[in-house]
Amino acid sequence: MLPTHQPRPDVVQAWLVARDVAASVAGTRAILKTYNGSFPGPVLRLHEGDRVQLALTNQLAEPTNLHLHGLRVSASIDDPFLSVAPGKSVVYEFTVPPGSAGTHWYHPHLHERVARQLFAGLAGPIVVTGAIDELPELKVADDRLLVLKDLSLAGDRPAPHTAADWVLGKEGDLVLVNGVVGPVLPATRSLLRLRLLNASNARYYRLALDDHPLHLIATDGGFLDRPVEMAEVLLAPGERAEVLIQLERAGTFDLVDLGYARSRMAMGMGRMGAGGRERTPRSTRLATIAVPTAFSSAALPAMLGKVSVLSPDQARSTRRLVLGEGMMGAWFSINGRPFDPRRVDLRGRLGTLEIWDVENRGRMDHPFHLHTYPFQILSRGGTPEPFAAWKDVVNVRPGEIVRLAVPLRDFTGRTVYHCHIAEHEDRGMMGVLEVSA
Ligand code: C2O
Ligand code: CU
Ligand code: CU
Numbered sequence: 001m002l003p004t005h006q007p008r009p010d011v012v013q014a015w016l017v018a019r020d021v022a023a024s025v026a027g028t029r030a031i032l033k034t035y036n037g038s039f040p041g042p043v044l045r046l047h048e049g050d051r052v053q054l055a056l057t058n059q060l061a062e063p064t065n066l067h068l069h070g071l072r073v074s075a076s077i078d079d080p081f082l083s084v085a086p087g088k089s090v091v092y093e094f095t096v097p098p099g100s101a102g103t104h105w106y107h108p109h110l111h112e113r114v115a116r117q118l119f120a121g122l123a124g125p126i127v128v129t130g131a132i133d134e135l136p137e138l139k140v141a142d143d144r145l146l147v148l149k150d151l152s153l154a155g156d157r158p159a160p161h162t163a164a165d166w167v168l169g170k171e172g173d174l175v176l177v178n179g180v181v182g183p184v185l186p187a188t189r190s191l192l193r194l195r196l197l198n199a200s201n202a203r204y205y206r207l208a209l210d211d212h213p214l215h216l217i218a219t220d221g222g223f224l225d226r227p228v229e230m231a232e233v234l235l236a237p238g239e240r241a242e243v244l245i246q247l248e249r250a251g252t253f254d255l256v257d258l259g260y261a262r263s264r265m266a267m268g269m270g271r272m273g274a275g276g277r278e279r280t281p282r283s284t285r286l287a288t289i290a291v292p293t294a295f296s297s298a299a300l301p302a303m304l305g306k307v308s309v310l311s312p313d314q315a316r317s318t319r320r321l322v323l324g325e326g327m328m329g330a331w332f333s334i335n336g337r338p339f340d341p342r343r344v345d346l347r348g349r350l351g352t353l354e355i356w357d358v359e360n361r362g363r364m365d366h367p368f369h370l371h372t373y374p375f376q377i378l379s380r381g382g383t384p385e386p387f388a389a390w391k392d393v394v395n396v397r398p399g400e401i402v403r404l405a406v407p408l409r410d411f412t413g414r415t416v417y418h419c420h421i422a423e424h425e426d427r428g429m430m431g432v433l434e435v436s437a
Pocket of ligand 3: 420429
């Protein structure tokens with residue numbers, strides 16, 4: 001956990017130092033890029049309403065910066081265009097708005113360096129607590145955070161990107177949970193709350209727990225109206241989910257990744273099985289929940305937050321954003337144009353609601369992410385979304401159009417939207433949104 005200082009009761013100060021550190025990963029020593037020497041980065045714990053002064057010092061040999069993924073913070077503070085030179089420090093000062101309770105994260109956002117810095121270890125979770133955490137059912141739950149982040153090593157360094165990695169997105173062969181392989185989590189209560197964060201460059205996780213349904217309570221942007229029972233939860237890069245699990249029987253239960261085929265172009269790009277056919281995804285154990293003794297059953301909360309459902313007929317404009325892949329991934333684009341930080345691609349008006357149709361014309365899944373302005377998914381491939389939720393990442397499958405309701409609230413300024421496969425973002429699948437009053 002990241003130590004914080006409170007010079008006044010409502011002010012929280014914390015300090016992140018980006019630096020190379022020799023860490024031990026899966027039994028080997030490796031030089032990783034870290035925040036404060038820890039892999040993944042330390043948990044930043046905040047409360048709704050906190051006035052935060054978060055310092056970043058760059059002790060790397062290259063420039064970097066920080067993005068507060070999921071926090072509703074003005075783009076003038078959470079500035080993806082900022083570059084922090086080696087040896088320099090910056091302070092990010094912001095207030096945590098009410099209603100931001102949930103699981104978020106921080107990572108670098110310096111264009112063309114994101115994929116390598118993120119893969120090498122620069123990512124950490126942000127946990128925001130708020131009034132909703134006082135619900136009696138949530139208060140008694142065992143609250144655990146799982147950061148899903150993969151890595152592969154070449155000698156004592158993170159493996160370099162290959163040409164194929166820049167096309168498909170880089171996956172590591174070490175699939176780590178909180179930086180370790182297959183941790184065993186002892187359960188202490190009958191209700192388990194898992195905060196799940198996909199901080200991987202490109203790996204998807206289709207999560208399921210042996211013999212137990214998952215009760216989804218929160219997505220990227222916070223709580224649902226009520227728990228939704230699911231057999232499995234798919235997390236694309238950048239996404240978060242919180243689930244409740246009722247543990248009653250004693251035993252050990254594996255949290256597994258069931259495997260997800262996220263590409264139609266895997267053939268010929270190094271993922272071929274024998275005979276030239278794409279391998280069927282197989283399931284991987286991520287962690288084990290050890291329930292020492294039978295617990296008496298715990299109730300789920302009947303109600304959670306209140307998601308105010310956005311009505312598309314209040315929308316001022318409808319836009320289409322087409323995600324495109326160049327030849328062999330030489331570049332990626334949105335609406336035919338690769339990212340250019342000097343160009344504004346979309347101009348919006350503060351206080352208006354927009355409909356965005358995000359269309360994937362490529363052959364790979366692309367997790368679409370927008371900064372600063374959380375959205376609701378209206379439909380995917382024409383199918384209405386089954387429940388209302390606030391999101392900031394949505395997976396868009398090849399050939400699919402996902403329809404979003406995007407309220408441009410609270411902040412003016414210039415920010416970005418992009419594919420959260422870090423390699424695609426670095427290679428151009430990003431655009432600039434400017435919101436003015
Ligand atoms: Cu988590 Cu612009 O990213
Ligand atoms: Cu973000
Ligand atoms: Cu992508």
